[in-house]
Each structure stands twice: as structure tokens, then as C-alpha cells.
Amino acid sequence: MSETVSYGFQEVAPEEKTRRVGSVFARVAARYDLMNDLMSGGLHRLWKDDFVRAVNPRGGERILDMAGGTGDIAFRMAKRGAQVTVADINPAMLDVGKERAAKRGIEGLDWSEQNAEVLSFESAGFDGYTIAFGIRNVTDIPAALREAYRVLKFGGRFFCLEFSRCEWPVFADVYDAYSMNVVPKVGKVVARDEEAYQYLVESIRRFPDMSAFRSMIAEAGFAQTTARPILGGVVAMHSGWKI
Template sequence: MSDEQVYFGDEQVAPAEKTARVGRVFSSVASRYDLMNDLMSGGLHRLWKDRFVGKVNPRKGEAILDMAGGTGDIAFRMARRGADVTVADINPDMLEVGRERAGKRGLDGLRWRVENAETLNLEDNSFDAYTIAFGIRNVTDIPAALREAHRVLKPGGRLYVLEFSTSEWPGFGNAYDLYAENVIPKVGEAVTGDGDSYQYLVESIRRFPRMAEFERMIGEAGFERTGHEPILGGLVAMHWGWKI
């Protein structure tokens, strides 16, 4: 990792400091993470995740790595379709929440690993699909994470990313920005006691590349047949690419 500064929200910090601070953010909010997702999106995140998993189209017996899988929302959906899912996250606290949720749902076939998306301790050519939902923008070195995704996928494997972006609907993007800036940190403070972490999350969304730029980054990591599909004009977007 270079010594150049990177953005932690709107603040520029050393790369190692960003990684550490992101870890503290998610440790702080882990226990209320799913509740906050419902409150921030009005429950829409559940529909977005259903649509995303439908796009991934996991099949019985497929080996899938769900990176930044944290509390298991994506992994549970794919496991119910018969996929062999490894849930990876850099944050042990998020994984612990996911394990508890899996136990309550009777999903005992998932694998759970503490992993840094930039330096995966996983073999080359070992997964049929790699998914990451609402996690790539928190990675310190996004190009490195995309290259690692390419490395661990089998030839013919596919990458799918679900992430916030910038809505291109006239007026809607600006309205959401106002809502995010003025409401989400206050709700986060009320629900989790940590408004600062949600201020960071708002800022990280604003700084994430626009859809076409992120698709270009996926191609530069070695993926082919790349594409993206906006949701709500691009407020959220699905991205994909294939290892050919």
C-alpha cells in the first residue's frame, strides 16, 4: 500500500489509518447495522438485495465468496438457493453478528472468514462467483480488491457488486443528498449512539466513483463483459464482470 493519503469520508488520512478507522466504524455499529439499514432505506435495501441475488443467479453447489458479507444478508439468500457460500469480512464483530443470525435461521453450512479484500488468503481460481454488497466503497485500495477478486475467481467466474452511486434522475439525487446529510447521522446517533460513523458512511457514498467510472475500474482489473444496471436512477447500482 502506498503512503499517499486517501479519503476517509471527506477527510484525507494515511491508508493504514483509513483501514483502522473503517474497522472501528463497523465494530461500533455491528449490533444495530441491519436495523439502521431498514431505517435509512425505508426497507428498500431488502428489495435491492433480492434483485442483486437474482442477478447473481447462484446455482446449487457453486462456490461463492461473499466479501464484506458481515451480517449475512446476501449470503443467506444465496445459501437458500443451494450455493456453497464463504462469508468474508475484515471485521470480526460483523461476522459474529452474521454467525448468530445464521444460527437462528438454521443455516449451518456457511463458512466464515476474517479477510482483507485487498489481500485475500485464498487460493487462485477457487470460486465460481464473487459478490460484494455495500462494501467496496469502504475498501482502502479498491483497484487492489478488484484484482484480488479476479485472482480468486475460476476462469469463467463472475464478479457482482452492489453499491451506492449517484442518481442521475433530475432533482432526486439532490434531494437524497440533503436527506442523507441532514437525517442519516441523526438517526444513527439516536439508534446506535454513534452519529459520527453514519456521517462517514454518508460521505463515503458521495465520494464513490460514478457508475461508468467504476465499470471502467472493473475492466482495468482484468474483467471482461463488464456492465452496470442503475436502481433509482443510479442511487444504487449493480455492477458485474467476467473472468474470461
């Protein structure tokens, strides 16, 4: 990893990014759904449904949902009978997820505080690894991808849902203007945290495009990698197999 990494549009030391990102999500944990609604116009709920259909979790499978603290993906997969471990580096996010699960009567989930770059799980222990709207916040993304590969069984699958770069020319301009100029201001009014939302929209701009990220997944060892744009690339779904 280089001496500096991107924190939004800033270049900072790796440990500083980890600290700042942790602060952002500790502050917005209770408003995480609101955050995603503001950034996606509410469409993140449909995207997550589509994502879980692609993962196709089956009864008895062990799936690690990384950066999944509030449970949005895990709840959907648990309904299909999968044994889901919800992992997140941020305890505040996990607390929100546990509270939401209790209110919904969802049982059987394992909750684990984990750094995606250095997982404590044994090798080849999971049938699937999912991460939704979390990979761009990881300080050392290649390390996290290598860890995803390590903890998967042979034949296991990796799925990632993340904001990306829109490839529709006119719509891309509209979306960029909305996200950069409107989302932080709305975040200031509604969530009382403009800085957190400013980082989140900037982090999307600094994240690798679909082709580059697909190459990163392959470099971690995954085969049959795919990249599927959603809404012209506002969001992308990536996948790969450990074979």
C-alpha cells in the same frame, strides 16, 4: 495507492482509513440492518433480493461473499444451494452473522476473517464473487478488484452492489439532503453513533460514479462489464466476467 485516501470527506493515510473503518463497523455491527434501513428507507432488502437473482447462484457453486459479515447476501444464496464462504475484515460483523445464522437454522456456511485487498484463498477457486455495500469501505479498491479476479475461476463472475450517485435531478437533491442532513441525526438518536453514520453518507459521495467504477472493474481484468442503476442511481449493480 496514493499517500492518502478518502475517509468520508477527509484525506487520511491508508492505514488510518483501515483503522477508522474498522472502528465504525465494530461499533455498528449489532445494528447493521438498522443502519441499512436508515440509509435506504428499508429498500436495501429488495435491492439484495434483486442482486441475488442477478447472481443466479446454482447448486454446488462455490461463491465468495466479501464484506458479507452479517450474512444478508449469503443467506439468500445458500437457499439456492450454493456453497458460500462469508468473508469480512471485521470479526464483530462475522460474529453477528454467525449468530443470525444460528437463530435461523442456516447451516453449511464457511466464515472467514479476510482483508479484501489480500485474500488468503487459492487462485481460481470460486465460481462467483459478490460484495454488497462493502467496496466503498475498502482502502485500496483496485487491489480488492484484482484479488476478486485472482480467486475466480475462468468463467467466474463478479457482482457488486453499492450506493452510487442518483442521476434523477430533482430526486437527487431530495436524496442528498436526506442522507447528509437527516441520516446522521437519526443515527445519533437511534443508534447513538452520529459519527459512524456521518462517515457512511460521506463515503457514498466520495465513491466513483458508475462509469468510473465500471472502468476500474475492467482495469482489474474483467470482461463484459456492466453497470445498472437502481432508483435512478441511488444504488448501482456492477458485474464482470473472468474470461
